[in-house]
Amino acid sequence: MLFGFTFRIEYPILTCHCCTYIGALQGTAGVMSSQRSCGAVVLPPSRCRAGFCAAQGRDIHLYFRLHPQLIERALPGASPPAGLRCTPRRCGRGVTDAVITREEAERIRRIAERGLSLGGSDGGASILDLHSGALSLGKHFVNLYRYFGDKIRDIFTEEDFALYRDVRQRIQQRIAQAFGISPAVLYLTKPTFFSRINTTEAKTTHDEYWHPHIDKVTYGSFDYTSLLYLSDYAEDFGGGRFVFMDTDSNKTVEPQAGRVSFFTSGSENLHRVEKVRWGTRYAITISFTCNPDHSIGDPVLT
Template sequence: MPPKARKRITEKCKLHQNSSKDDATENGSGNVQQDDTNQGRIKIPWNRMLMRFVLIGGLIFAMQMFSKQDDLVAFAKQDETVSNRRHSVPCSKDYADDIKKFKDCAPKHCGRVVMDGLIKDSEAKQLLKIAKQGLSLGGSNGGASILDLHSGALSKGDAFIDVYQLIDSQGLNIFTTKDFDLYKRVASKIQLAIAGEFSIPANSIHLTHPTFFSRMTNKPAKTIHDEYWHPHVDKETYTTFDYTSLLYLSNYGDDFDGGRFIFIDKKANSTIEPKLGRLSFFTSGSENQHYVEKVSKGTRYAMTISFTCNKKEKIKYPTLRK
């Protein structure tokens, strides 16, 4: 080989070795990274890698959430009879003001309770009839409708109307005096049960707004009022709430699928499967964050009855309007 040619080859080899050493130094390791020009250096797509990490992280989070939801603990199943089942939880700081203002009423201990049998089947069936009759005059375009006999609010389309004005304008006879007597009797039973379970005087808690019948179906949500499945805390939504109760008026698995009531807990969420006449109640603070599972089939009826320690937020029982 001619000396000039050998010299050129030797110089190229030295250049290649020096370039490799520089790249290794920049990488902070002994791995040589090729140059991206003539030597075909690999360019790392950092943006793509970052997006992949984000997507993978989101997937892992979603899998954890679904895994937790699959790992549900049944607090009360539909096919069992629960005379009185309690679960205590530490009280949140949400009652700080109530403890100062309403010492006798504010929760001394917090938790959740389920009872079957306190409300008779005949009473629950009559309340279901009242709910169906009232809600038949309206109904949301989405999957959730309410009937509030105190204010007269009735879901209609994407808004609310006054059910009593509608009844008057059309000369209808929907409700009777017996209906309202039953409503008061059932709410009073629940008030006494809450007072007994949480060791407070019964006359220290008062019925408060909103208290209403609800109907849930699998129709797609049209407004924010239809989106009942979001996790929430009652006392954050309604600051006057101290105790929340739910009376179920239809059966999970028979009248509807989905629609279970779910408490959000640290280890495993716990569920209540609705059952005609089943009563559940709980302290309203963030110790009992919860949501209702989406109804996938059928129709779910229930009655929400709320109580407050603040006498100024007390509402009267509804009566037949003439």
């Protein structure tokens, strides 16, 4: 029921006509070079799986998307819901070295190192979430703000959190620019977290980071995913590359400090991370949603 009108939603018509890719590179190599580029590189996925554009799920959103002319005739002047102005209509992915500098990435990494020094997983994958306070500790997680109390102010500074917010905002703006939406309708969502991966054998399923997955399935609120890499492939660690698993061939991103990878979070971007063979890999996952009900605020040092 929409303002007194009842519409029937025909789910079988939700095919890839609503997912057009955000550009294409002719002759793009399967592996993103470790050489730093001067701008964003946009890679087209090999396919857009049916139903991705329906992932947001509400009938009113689907009908605005699929039948805007009927909506206009039934309700002259009606505008799409706020979430739909952000909901991905174009599947895609991008990589850029032009948003965050290497020096900024190194400063962000030091924030992660200091926070993770308070705990760490018994296995090879540890996380630190400054928003919720979640910190890997042994085989479990603790809330570092409660667990360590006032000691947190000896670990983090207001300047750390200000840099964190600034980096998040610039990545948000770059994603909005790439996908042709307003940053104002793109909301930070959970989980947004630091990760530290080394060669220690996995002790729990939380340590098994290498399995292929779809972010929208794993984290229902995700509409756009970004990763800021904080260490260098082949210098700080081996393995640990990010792999988009396309039907024709894999597309691989080699992490470099300051490199940002971003993509729509649906099934068109199935991906995995290679097992780290040596060294330690640092990154931060920064996720965004179109639904303000799923938004979170920036972390605050209290």
